[in-house]
Amino acid sequence: MQTVRVALGERGYPIHIGAGLLDRADLLAPLLPQPRVAVVTSATVAPLYLDRLARALAGAGVACVPIVLPDGEAHKDWATLNGVFGALLERRCDRGTTLVALGGGVVGDLAGFAAATYQRGVPFVQVPTTLLAQVDSSVGGKTAINHPLGKNMIGAFHQPRAVLADMDTLATLPPAELRAGLAEVIKHGAIRDAPFFDWLEANLDALLGLDRNALAHAVKRSVEIKAAVVALDERETGPRALLNFGHTFGHAIEAGLGYGAWLHGEAVAAGMVMAAELSVRLGTLERTAADRLRRLLERAGLPVAGPALGPERYLDLMAVDKKAEAGRIRFILLDRLGEARIAGSVPADALRATLTACSGK
Amino acid sequence: MQTVRVALGERGYPIHIGAGLLDRADLLAPLLPQPRVAVVTSATVAPLYLDRLARALAGAGVACVPIVLPDGEAHKDWATLNGVFGALLERRCDRGTTLVALGGGVVGDLAGFAAATYQRGVPFVQVPTTLLAQVDSSVGGKTAINHPLGKNMIGAFHQPRAVLADMDTLATLPPAELRAGLAEVIKHGAIRDAPFFDWLEANLDALLGLDRNALAHAVKRSVEIKAAVVALDERETGPRALLNFGHTFGHAIEAGLGYGAWLHGEAVAAGMVMAAELSVRLGTLERTAADRLRRLLERAGLPVAGPALGPERYLDLMAVDKKAEAGRIRFILLDRLGEARIAGSVPADALRATLTACSGK
Numbered sequence A, B: 001m002q003t004v005r006v007a008l009g010e011r012g013y014p015i016h017i018g019a020g021l022l023d024r025a026d027l028l029a030p031l032l033p034q035p036r037v038a039v040v041t042s043a044t045v046a047p048l049y050l051d052r053l054a055r056a057l058a059g060a061g062v063a064c065v066p067i068v069l070p071d072g073e074a075h076k077d078w079a080t081l082n083g084v085f086g087a088l089l090e091r092r093c094d095r096g097t098t099l100v101a102l103g104g105g106v107v108g109d110l111a112g113f114a115a116a117t118y119q120r121g122v123p124f125v126q127v128p129t130t131l132l133a134q135v136d137s138s139v140g141g142k143t144a145i146n147h148p149l150g151k152n153m154i155g156a157f158h159q160p161r162a163v164l165a166d167m168d169t170l171a172t173l174p175p176a177e178l179r180a181g182l183a184e185v186i187k188h189g190a191i192r193d194a195p196f197f198d199w200l201e202a203n204l205d206a207l208l209g210l211d212r213n214a215l216a217h218a219v220k221r222s223v224e225i226k227a228a229v230v231a232l233d234e235r236e237t238g239p240r241a242l243l244n245f246g247h248t249f250g251h252a253i254e255a256g257l258g259y260g261a262w263l264h265g266e267a268v269a270a271g272m273v274m275a276a277e278l279s280v281r282l283g284t285l286e287r288t289a290a291d292r293l294r295r296l297l298e299r300a301g302l303p304v305a306g307p308a309l310g311p312e313r314y315l316d317l318m319a320v321d322k323k324a325e326a327g328r329i330r331f332i333l334l335d336r337l338g339e340a341r342i343a344g345s346v347p348a349d350a351l352r353a354t355l356t357a358c359s360g361k
Helices: A044-057 A078-090 A105-117 A131-139 A167-172 A175-192 A194-208 A214-234 A239-246 A246-256 A264-281 A288-300 A310-320 A348-357 B044-061 B080-088 B105-118 B132-135 B167-172 B175-193 B195-206 B212-232 B239-244 B247-257 B262-279 B286-300 B311-319 B348-357
Strands: A001-007 A013-018 A034-042 A063-067 A100-103 A124-128 A142-147 A152-159 A160-164 A333-336 A339-341 B002-006 B013-018 B036-042 B063-069 B098-103 B125-126 B141-149 B150-157 B161-165 B330-337 B339-343
Touching: A001 A160, A001 A214, A013 A214, A034 A078, A034 A105, A034 B330, A044 A063, A044 A100, A044 A167, A044 A194, A044 B141, A063 A078, A063 A105, A063 B036, A078 A105, A078 A142, A078 B080, A078 B141, A078 B150, A100 A105, A100 B080, A105 A124, A105 A131, A105 A142, A105 A152, A105 B105, A105 B150, A124 A131, A131 A214, A142 B044, A142 B080, A152 A246, A152 B080, A160 A167, A167 A214, A175 A214, A175 A239, A175 A264, A175 A288, A175 A333, A194 A214, A214 A239, A239 A246, A239 A333, A239 A339, A246 A264, A246 A310, A246 A333, A264 A288, A264 A333, A264 A348, A288 A333, A348 B036, B002 B167, B002 B212, B002 B262, B013 B212, B036 B080, B036 B105, B044 B063, B044 B098, B044 B167, B063 B080, B063 B105, B080 B105, B080 B141, B098 B105, B105 B125, B105 B132, B105 B141, B105 B150, B105 B175, B125 B132, B132 B175, B132 B212, B141 B167, B150 B247, B161 B167, B167 B212, B175 B195, B175 B212, B175 B239, B175 B262, B175 B330, B195 B212, B195 B286, B212 B239, B239 B247, B239 B339, B247 B262, B247 B311, B247 B330, B262 B286, B262 B330, B262 B348, B311 B348
Parallel strands: A013 A160, A034 A063, A034 A100, A100 A124, A124 A160, B013 B161, B036 B063, B036 B098, B098 B125, B125 B161
Antiparallel strands: A001 A013, A142 A152, A333 A339, B002 B013, B141 B150, B330 B339
16 A cells, blocks of 8 residues: 655645555544544445445444436536435434545545535545546546536535545546546656656556556656645645646537537546647747647547537637636636646637647538 | 634634624625626515615616515425526626625525535625524535525535625514524524623523624624634534534424424524433433523523424434434534533433423423
8 A cells, every 4th residue: 555645734634655555444534523423435346345335344343325417427416415405314414424535536525515515514424436537537626516507507625635546446437537547647657757757658558468567657756746735725726727638628628519429538638638729829839749649648548629519619618617707707727737827818810720620610 | 893704724814893884895796706796685575675786786787687586484495596597697797797795595505505506606795684593504615595494404515705794784684583693693602602692691682682782792702603614624524513503403393394394593502402401311412501502592482392293203213314324313512501512322211311301291
C-alpha cells in the first residue's frame, strides 16, 4: 500500500492506494466519531463489494447502514439524493454518522453532497471502485448532483476524511470504464507532467491489460498531480481550473447528448482533442504535440471527435457551463505537453473552426 | 445606523441595524464581485420592498434578477429550492452572482442554502424583513431546507457577506410575527444576559408598540449575543448549542403539528417554558425564575404550553431532532436567568413529567 497525503491543513487527508484495501477497516475505524457508518453504493457495486466491506467493518466493531442507489449518471439527481436523506433519517443517523461512498463517480459525487448537506454536514469517506473515481472524482472534495439545465450545478466542497483506492476493484470494471478512467490519467500528464505522459505512451498496453503495478503507478501519479493542484486552490478560484482541461467541451458533449449517453471520460477525451486543436489554432501548441495526445487517446480506445451537434449548439451549451465567468467562456489551453494555462477569452472564430474540425458532420 | 461585526476571520461580516437601509445600496455594491445580484424574496414581501431595493441597486449600477417564492414554511422545501436553481440557470447567473435574501427566515434559510450550493457556492447577503430573521436566522450562517421527516435536516453553513436589518420593514409585520420574533429576543436574555432580560421586562410594551428605538436596541443586543456565541463555535460543535434553548421541544411541536401550523417563535416560546420547567424539575433553576420567563412570554402574547400531542409522541419527535447525539437527546437547561448549560442526558421520567405538565391535555 502507498499513501498520498492531500495537504489542506485541518481538512487534509490520506489517499491509500493498493490491493486488499476493502478488508482494511483498521484504516477507517480510527477516523469515525461513532461506530456506525452509512455505506452509499450502487446496484452494480453492492453485490460485488458491499458484503466484503461490511464484514471488515463489523470485525472492527462498526455497524453499517447500507444505502443502494440505482445505477448511472441519470440518477445523480435530487430524487436519488432525497432517497439517501430519507434512508438516513429513517435509520436515525445523526451528525456523528460517517457516510462512506463505495462506487464510481456518481456514487461519490452524490454521497459526498449528501454528506456535505445532511444535518449541515457529516464526516465522509471515499472508497472509489472505478479508475475514473480513483484518479479524479474521489480527490479534491468536489461534490454535486446534476440539474436538468446543467451538470454538477448543485453541489458543495466537502473533503473526505480518507480515500481507499483498492486496485482489486478494477478487475470487475467494464473495459469501457477502464478506458474512460484513462482519459483523466492522460489529462494529468498532458497538463502537468511531460515525463508521466511519456510513461503513459510506453505503458498504455500494460494499463489496458490490467497490470496491477502499472495501474497502481498511474493512480498514484494522477492523485499526486491532482492533490498538488487542489492544495494550491481548494475552492477553484485559480489554478485548480487547469484540471478542467477538456471539460468545457466535454460537459457540452454530455449535456448535448443527455447525461449518460457517453461516459464522462469519453466526453473529456474528445474535449481534450478539441482543446488541443484550439491551442494549435491559437498558436500556443505545436501540431505534433496535439497529434501525440490524439494518438494516445485513440490507442486507449477513446473518442477523439465530438458528436455532430453543430457549432452553435456547442456554443449554447458551453455558455451555461459553470466554469464560465460573468457570461464569458473560460478555456484551458496547452502550451506544450505537460503545461496548461487558463485563457480568459478566446476568439469566437477560432472556437467555431475548432468545433467544426473536431466534431462529427 | 449601528453596526455589529461578526468575528469569524476571513468569513467575518457586518450587521447593519437602522432605518432606511433598503435604500443604502452603497453598503452592498462594494461587496459584489460582479454588478449583478439575484434577489430572492416572497410573494408577501415582494410588493412591499422589492422595488425599493431594486431601485437603490439600479442607482448603484447593479442589475437585479428577482426570484419570488411562495409564502410560508411549507414551501421551505426542495421543490421551491429547485425553482430558484432553475431561475438562476435560465438567467445564466454564474459563480460571481450574489444572492440577496429579502424576507423572513424561510426566505433567508432557503436562499442561503441556494447560495451555499449553487455551482458549489456563491456570495450571499441577508436583508431580513421580520424581527425573527433580524435577531436570529440572518446571523450565524446556518442555512437549510426541511425534509418531510424533519425540519432543517438538509443544509449548510454559509456565512453572508453582510446583513442589513432595516427597522422600517417591521412596520408592515403582522403582530403575531412581531411576537414570534420577541420569543428569540427573550431567549437571548434568558441564556446569556440577565440585565437584558430585566430590560425586556421593563420595555416589553414599547417593543409591542413598535417603538423604533426600543426595537433597534433589542435587535442590536440580540445580534451581539448571538454573534458572540457563533464566533466561539461556528460549526455548532459546542457552546453554539446554547442558542437552541427551547428548540428541542419547539422543533417537536412544529414537526408534530406540521410545519407552519405554529410560527417558529411560538413553538420556541412554549419550548422555552418546557425547558425551564425541566430545569426546575432537575433542581438547577429556581421556580421563581421559571415563572418570570413564563410571565414575560405570556405578556408578549406567546404560547406558554405545547399542544396536546401526548408525551410519547413528543419523545418520538425529539429523537430525530438534529441536536441529538448518537441517538441521545440533548437539552439546554437554565441554571439561572442569563445562564444556560448543555445537558448531556436527562432522566426520562423528568422529561415525561415536564411534557405532561407543559402541554395541553
